[in-house]
Amino acid sequence: MFVPALACCVLAMAGYLLSLLVKKVSLARVSTWILATSFVFLSLYLLLAAVHSTGWNYFGSRHFLSIYAWAIAGIYLGSQFKSKTRLLGAFIVPFILLLLIAAAGYGSDKNLVPPQWQSWLTKLHLLLAIAGEALFVLASAAGAMFIIQNNLLKRKKPGKMGRLLPSLGELDRINHLGLLWGFPLLTVGMIAGAVYAAFVWGGRWPADPKVIWSFAIWAAYGFLLHQRLAIGWKGSRIALLSFVAFLLFLSSALVIRFCFATVHNFI
Amino acid sequence: MIAVVGLNYKTAPIDVLEKLSAGCGREGNFPAGLKAIPGVHEILHLSTCNRVELVASADDDSRPMDMLKSVLALNGALTDHEASCLYAYRDEDAIRHLFRVASSLDSLVMGEAQILGQVKDAYRRALAENAIGIVLNRLMHRAFRTAKRVRTETGIAANPVSVSFAAVELAKKIFGSLAGKKILIIGAGEMAELTCMHLIGNGAEEITVANRSAAQAEMLAEKYHGRAVGLGALDEALCDADIVISSTGATSYVVTQDMVRSCLRKRKNRLLFLVDIAMPRDIDPAADSLENVYLYNIDHLQDIVDENMKSRRRESLKAEQIVHEEVAQYFNWLKELEAVPTIVSLRTKAEGIVRMEMEKESGWMESLESTDREKVEALVNGIVNKILHAPVTVMKEESAEFQSQDIVAAARQLFRLDD
Numbered sequence: 211m212f213v214p215a216l217a218c219c220v221l222a223m224a225g226y227l228l229s230l231l232v233k234k235v236s237l238a239r240v241s242t243w244i245l246a247t248s249f250v251f252l253s254l255y256l257l258l259a260a261v262h263s264t265g266w267n268y269f270g271s272r273h274f275l276s277i278y279a280w281a282i283a284g285i286y287l288g289s290q291f292k293s294k295t296r297l298l299g300a301f302i303v304p305f306i307l308l309l310l311i312a313a314a315g316y317g318s319d320k321n322l323v324p325p326q327w328q329s330w331l332t333k334l335h336l337l338l339a340i341a342g343e344a345l346f347v348l349a350s351a352a353g354a355m356f357i358i359q360n361n362l363l364k365r366k367k368p369g370k371m372g373r374l375l376p377s378l379g380e381l382d383r384i385n386h387l388g389l390l391w392g393f394p395l396l397t398v399g400m401i402a403g404a405v406y407a408a409f410v411w412g413g414r415w416p417a418d419p420k421v422i423w424s425f426a427i428w429a430a431y432g433f434l435l436h437q438r439l440a441i442g443w444k445g446s447r448i449a450l451l452s453f454v455a456f457l458l459f460l461s462s463a464l465v466i467r468f469c470f471a472t473v474h475n476f477i
Numbered sequence: 478m479i480a481v482v483g484l485n486y487k488t489a490p491i492d493v494l495e496k497l498s499a500g501c502g503r504e505g506n507f508p509a510g511l512k513a514i515p516g517v518h519e520i521l522h523l524s525t526c527n528r529v530e531l532v533a534s535a536d537d538d539s540r541p542m543d544m545l546k547s548v549l550a551l552n553g554a555l556t557d558h559e560a561s562c563l564y565a566y567r568d569e570d571a572i573r574h575l576f577r578v579a580s581s582l583d584s585l586v587m588g589e590a591q592i593l594g595q596v597k598d599a600y601r602r603a604l605a606e607n608a609i610g611i612v613l614n615r616l617m618h619r620a621f622r623t624a625k626r627v628r629t630e631t632g633i634a635a636n637p638v639s640v641s642f643a644a645v646e647l648a649k650k651i652f653g654s655l656a657g658k659k660i661l662i663i664g665a666g667e668m669a670e671l672t673c674m675h676l677i678g679n680g681a682e683e684i685t686v687a688n689r690s691a692a693q694a695e696m697l698a699e700k701y702h703g704r705a706v707g708l709g710a711l712d713e714a715l716c717d718a719d720i721v722i723s724s725t726g727a728t729s730y731v732v733t734q735d736m737v738r739s740c741l742r743k744r745k746n747r748l749l750f751l752v753d754i755a756m757p758r759d760i761d762p763a764a765d766s767l768e769n770v771y772l773y774n775i776d777h778l779q780d781i782v783d784e785n786m787k788s789r790r791r792e793s794l795k796a797e798q799i800v801h802e803e804v805a806q807y808f809n810w811l812k813e814l815e816a817v818p819t820i821v822s823l824r825t826k827a828e829g830i831v832r833m834e835m836e837k838e839s840g841w842m843e844s845l846e847s848t849d850r851e852k853v854e855a856l857v858n859g860i861v862n863k864i865l866h867a868p869v870t871v872m873k874e875e876s877a878e879f880q881s882q883d884i885v886a887a888a889r890q891l892f893r894l895d896d
Contacts, residue, residue, distance in 0.1 A: 293653075359650070363647070363650065363651065363771055366773065366777040366780070368781070372650060373646075373650070377649060377652060377653035378650070378651050378652070378748060379654070380653040442746050443746060444745065444746035444769060445768060445769040446769060447768060
């Protein structure tokens with residue numbers, strides 16, 4: 211089931227690229243359906259793996275990354291029921307694809323959660339953090355697309371590209387919803403992790419780079435949401451900042467993965 | 478033959494056109510006496526703001542064509558000079574002309590959607606008058622089909638080519654849905670009103686009209702169930718609006734950058750679409766540099782329209798190809814309505830049936846003596862020939878008098894020769 215999911219994802223990616231290239235939204239529409247197929251395969255894969263695994267065998271890098279990809283795909287596809295931003299997939303699918311390819315590189319028993327971390331709080335921590343970050347991916351992709359569409363409209367020549375990309379209003383709404391739901395989920399996820407860490411480590415917290423960076427990114431998204439809700443920031447400024455926050459998140463994840471030792475060694 | 482006689486905005490000046498046209502927005506009546514024109518079997522009368530045309534199926538000589546022309550000239554009381562604006566097409570040219578008209582390739586604004594509806598209305602009126610027979614019926618349905626293909630297979634109607642529609646499209650690109658969006662109209666001009674109407678048609682709701690003359694503002698506001706304010710209350714109205722359309726005759730800026738900037742916080746940075754269709758400008762161009770503010774003036778909109786017009790012209794090449802295909806198909810069908818090929822295919826079909834039935838029964842016929850078998854065959858062929866004799870004779874007779882199309886068409890339908 212993993213291979214068909216990956217294959218469909220590659221196909222969807224190609225479809226989205228082609229749609230951008232020939233500037234036809236119909237291709238993006240088809241690609242969204244292909245992505246939905248990929249999502250179904252991925253769901254089946256994760257479900258079957260859950261049935262066949264025994265408890266904590268499930269939580270290794272491969273499944274962790276797959277769940278991450280699954281969550282992003284699911285949230286994006288869910289958003290498509292309410293909004294017609296089919297082209298947004300073009301910015302989301304590359305990320306899903308990257309996660310799936312990374313997942314394919316791991317055996318399913320790689321980087322399992324060590325025994326001292328095995329608790330329901332850890333599961334909660336993992337799942338909520340994934341959901342929160344997936345929502346941030348959606349918010350940031352919408353932000354990135356907003357910046358492009360904004361530039362086209364400001365230049366007074368929307369042309370074919372402007373016609374192809376979704377409207378500013380819809381992109382801004384997706385960004386809003388992504389931040390609005392992503393932040394509390396991430397917050398609860400991080401608290402769950404912290405509570406359990408307090409049990410294990412007691413008072414002495416090691417300086418885990420992932421923990422430090424996550425806190426910084428959490429604060430950045432919190433700031434964005436605050437500006438949005440309390441100060442009334444909208445549109446291009448928020449769009450730009452959420453994209454920057456996402457780049458920060460992505461680069462920190464990669465730097466930590468390749469340069470540091472961390473207890474969060476799943477990716 | 479198929480004939481089209483008429484005049485349009487290209488061939489006739491507007492005053493000549495008005496003499497014949499029933500007037501824009503009104504349905505033209507089917508002129509009395511059209512059906513009585515000698516040599517004309519079927520006829521349809523199309524009248525719009527931009528064209529008046531007669532489409533007819535008539536005898537294959539020049540008389541009906543002249544008659545059609547003089548009927549039109551008489552209807553509009555045209556002088557000889559004015560009547561020279563009339564054009565006349567026959568057969569393939571006539572069919573092509575009609576298909577191009579229905580597909581909006583011949584329209585003033587190429588790709589506009591209205592004309593197809595007008596052609597359909599004309600067809601319905603002629604149908605109600607019993608002026609349509611098998612030839613025009615098929616012709617018109619082919620015309621509708623061509624128009625539909627042109628619409629769906631080419632991008633000819635894809636992008637707006639009027640300033641007001643271009644503004645609406647931009648509004649959609651900025652806000653997504655226009656439902657519940659608030660419009661502010663500053664000044665009152667035809668284009669502003671038209672744009673406002675299109676915005677309402679797309680879901681925009683609250684209308685506010687600000688004008689120097691309170692009476693005019695009231696009048697416009699009432700028309701769209703909105704409210705009127707004086708120019709003094711412009712600041713407040715501006716802060717409240719999502720879409721602003723400005724077209725005053727003022728010589729200085731009515732909306733300045735500072736006015737817009739001071740609004741941004743009050744409106745919590747909601748997106749603001751400013752449309753400035755005034756000459757000279759009403760809205761300070763510097764307002765565009767503000768975040769979440771999108772200012773388009775008439776030149777920007779005109780540029781978009783020009784660009785779209787160019788793309789329509791490119792698409793029209795594809796459309797002409799579709800028309801070409803459809804004309805060829807219809808013309809082939811028409812040619813088959815001549816008597817001789819129909820008689821041949823009728824005989825071929827009958828022979829085919831005889832052969833098939835004989836083969837089916839060949840089992841028991843084997844057991845017959847060969848002389849008996851020949852007798853049975855002769856009997857069957859005799860019956861078939863007797864049945865076919867009358868229709869074939871009538872078709873031959875009628876075709877000698879140039880009247881055969883209806884009867885041939887009926888025969889083709891009765892014996893299902895086109896399947």
